[in-house]
Amino acid sequence: MARRPLPRILTTGSAQIARSRELARTAADSATDVLHPLITITRGLRRLAATGRRRWADTPKDRRGPLLFLVASVVLVVALVPYGPLLAVISLMAAAALHGRDREPAAPEGPDESQVQRLKSLYEALIPYFSIAEDLSPLYAHGGEWEKAFPAYEFDESGRVTHLVIRYPAYFTDGEADSRARIEQLLHAKSGRGREYHFAWEEEGNELTVTVLPPLPTDIAAQRFVTAPGETVLGFTDPTQVRRTLPLTYGEERRDIPPVVWRTGMRSTEPHLLIMGQPGSGTSTLLRSIALQALQHGDVVIVEGGTGEYACLTGRDGVLAVECGLTGALTSLEWAAHETERRLIAANRARQSGHEPPEDTKRPLWLLLDRPSAFAHLAAADGRKDPQSLLQVPLRHGRAANVTVVVGEQFDSADALSDDVRQHTRARVVLGPATAEQLAGVLGALPPTTPAAEVPPGRGYARLGAGSVHRLQVPSTPCPYDDTTSDAHRKAVLALLPPRTTPGDLEPVEAEPAQAVLVKAKPVEAVPVEAVPIDKEPVEAASVPAEAMAGEAP
Numbered sequence: 001m002a003r004r005p006l007p008r009i010l011t012t013g014s015a016q017i018a019r020s021r022e023l024a025r026t027a028a029d030s031a032t033d034v035l036h037p038l039i040t041i042t043r044g045l046r047r048l049a050a051t052g053r054r055r056w057a058d059t060p061k062d063r064r065g066p067l068l069f070l071v072a073s074v075v076l077v078v079a080l081v082p083y084g085p086l087l088a089v090i091s092l093m094a095a096a097a098l099h100g101r102d103r104e105p106a107a108p109e110g111p112d113e114s115q116v117q118r119l120k121s122l123y124e125a126l127i128p129y130f131s132i133a134e135d136l137s138p139l140y141a142h143g144g145e146w147e148k149a150f151p152a153y154e155f156d157e158s159g160r161v162t163h164l165v166i167r168y169p170a171y172f173t174d175g176e177a178d179s180r181a182r183i184e185q186l187l188h189a190k191s192g193r194g195r196e197y198h199f200a201w202e203e204e205g206n207e208l209t210v211t212v213l214p215p216l217p218t219d220i221a222a223q224r225f226v227t228a229p230g231e232t233v234l235g236f237t238d239p240t241q242v243r244r245t246l247p248l249t250y251g252e253e254r255r256d257i258p259p260v261v262w263r264t265g266m267r268s269t270e271p272h273l274l275i276m277g278q279p280g281s282g283t284s285t286l287l288r289s290i291a292l293q294a295l296q297h298g299d300v301v302i303v304e305g306g307t308g309e310y311a312c313l314t315g316r317d318g319v320l321a322v323e324c325g326l327t328g329a330l331t332s333l334e335w336a337a338h339e340t341e342r343r344l345i346a347a348n349r350a351r352q353s354g355h356e357p358p359e360d361t362k363r364p365l366w367l368l369l370d371r372p373s374a375f376a377h378l379a380a381a382d383g384r385k386d387p388q389s390l391l392q393v394p395l396r397h398g399r400a401a402n403v404t405v406v407v408g409e410q411f412d413s414a415d416a417l418s419d420d421v422r423q424h425t426r427a428r429v430v431l432g433p434a435t436a437e438q439l440a441g442v443l444g445a446l447p448p449t450t451p452a453a454e455v456p457p458g459r460g461y462a463r464l465g466a467g468s469v470h471r472l473q474v475p476s477t478p479c480p481y482d483d484t485t486s487d488a489h490r491k492a493v494l495a496l497l498p499p500r501t502t503p504g505d506l507e508p509v510e511a512e513p514a515q516a517v518l519v520k521a522k523p524v525e526a527v528p529v530e531a532v533p534i535d536k537e538p539v540e541a542a543s544v545p546a547e548a549m550a551g552e553a554p
């Protein structure tokens with residue numbers, strides 16, 4: 001069959017067509033330039049009309065009548081005012097021109113080339129971990145589709161991953177800490193260097209969500225936190241796991257930050273705290289912060305074996321003792337052990353007789369020990385008791401007696417901690433740089449985040465009982481006599497100190513108001529004393545049961 005010839009225009013006129021196309025395009029461009037204001041105003045009018053329609057649809061039916069009346073009145077007034085209609089038209093055109101302007105060009109969708117490259121290399125790196133030979137249609141395979149494995153991703157301005165959802169096959173052993181750790185290490189090495197990543201494993205959906213965590217704020221000064229009695233703020237954390245926030249003052253600014261709140265007292269499941277860290281990591285600062293909060297509602301005994309700098313607390317209302325020497329430490333802790341027993345016995349008696357526990361058993365008593373291991377060494381050299389042995393009763397029975405023990409210690413002296421301290425401190429904090437072994441040893445679990453490249457003082461992790469591990473930043477609570485720290489932060493601490501009530505050099509033994517109260521309370525029961533005409537001081541009558549109580553204790 002003979003071929004039909006092509007129309008002439010297609011065979012000979014291609015150059016002409018191209019020229020005509022060019023001409024048409026230029027004409028269209030010029031027309032667009034000329035008509036641009038008109039196009040903008042038309043677009044604006046369209047948008048204004050759409051907004052008006054939407055508003056009308058959103059207006060409840062019962063309000064439409066009055067609205068219509070209002071609009072009609074405005075139109076009438078405008079129509080009657082001299083030049084009103086002209087002004088109205090000009091205003092409408094101006095508003096339309098304003099609304100009709102071109103909006104910001106939409107950001108290009110999907111990752112750019114370098115981002116695709118990053119995701120691809122991450123995908124390739126995960127293949128050995130997320131595939132097995134028996135899998136006939138593996139999600140992870142060389143040359144496979146990374147889009148299926150990474151359903152969601154976000155990048156920062158520098159092109160680094162800030163959020164990534166990773167799908168993995170159901171046979172991956174995501175319940176095993178080692179398997180998880182391998183993936184977390186790989187992701188950190190490949191895209192997280194210098195930043196902290198949070199890993200959320202969703203075992204049911206076989207998905208891992210990786211999120212970059214912003215650094216925790218380091219500029220929070222000591223202040224009165226909005227907490228209930230029995231609550232102590234250890235520091236501040238990420239909003240990912242803590243729903244509660246505290247309103248905080250930052251100079252003149254106010255911000256809401258999620259806190260790590262530790263509950264103490266009778267109903268607490270973690271009534272005592274252990275803080276571990278490297279030298280200079282901020283353990284003394286945290287102890288000072290706890291002391292300032294504790295003094296709001298209770299009494300504090302401080303035993304200092306390091307360079308904790310608690311001089312600012314000496315002689316303040318509620319501070320029963322600040323001990324730096326072995327003898328003082330032993331005396332204070334011995335008293336604290338007896339006081340715990342006394343409180344227990346008094347509370348038990350009250351319970352048995354169907355009364356409320358006496359008031360003097362309810363006031364919280366805090367024993368704060370900074371580096372007690374320093375005394376262990378001294379005591380051994382001197383052939384005396386290790387002060388830590390006196391913590392046995394407060395640690396074992398403190399919860400029922402409202403006695404709380406906080407121990408701060410350095411990693412290199414961890415061996416010197418007594419078994420009681422290890423067993424009964426269920427609230428744990430690690431401050432400063434720490435290895436995975438150290439973190440797991442103290443917290444009993446690894447944090448769900450990668451280690452920070454730079455660890456500021458007061459940065460670490462907290463775990464309350466069997467709860468999750470939280471990142472933690474302790475509020476800056478410097479010793480106010482330390483003039484190397486910020487003036488504002490020192491002043492903030494000074495403002496929180498209770499007034500001085502006793503001379504700074506008083507011995508703790510003299511500061512035993514609780515026992516004195518008990519002694520005075522006793523003669524009420526000792527009715528026979530009143531019946532017999534003996535004008536003895538009640539102190540003598542009461543001193544017998546007080547001693548007997550101490551003797552009864554286990």
Ligand SMILES: Nc1ncnc2c1ncn2[C@@H]1O[C@H](COP(=O)(O)OP(=O)(O)OP(=O)(O)O)[C@@H](O)[C@H]1O
Binds near residue numbers: 218458459
């Ligand atoms: N949360 C914090 N915010 C700001 N600075 C802090 C914080 N914690 C500690 N620092 C600063 O770090 C330094 C060391 O703190 P601190 O004395 O509390 O550490 P430490 O662990 O007790 O060490 P050491 O036992 O060697 O004294 C101090 O200068 C202190 O001001």
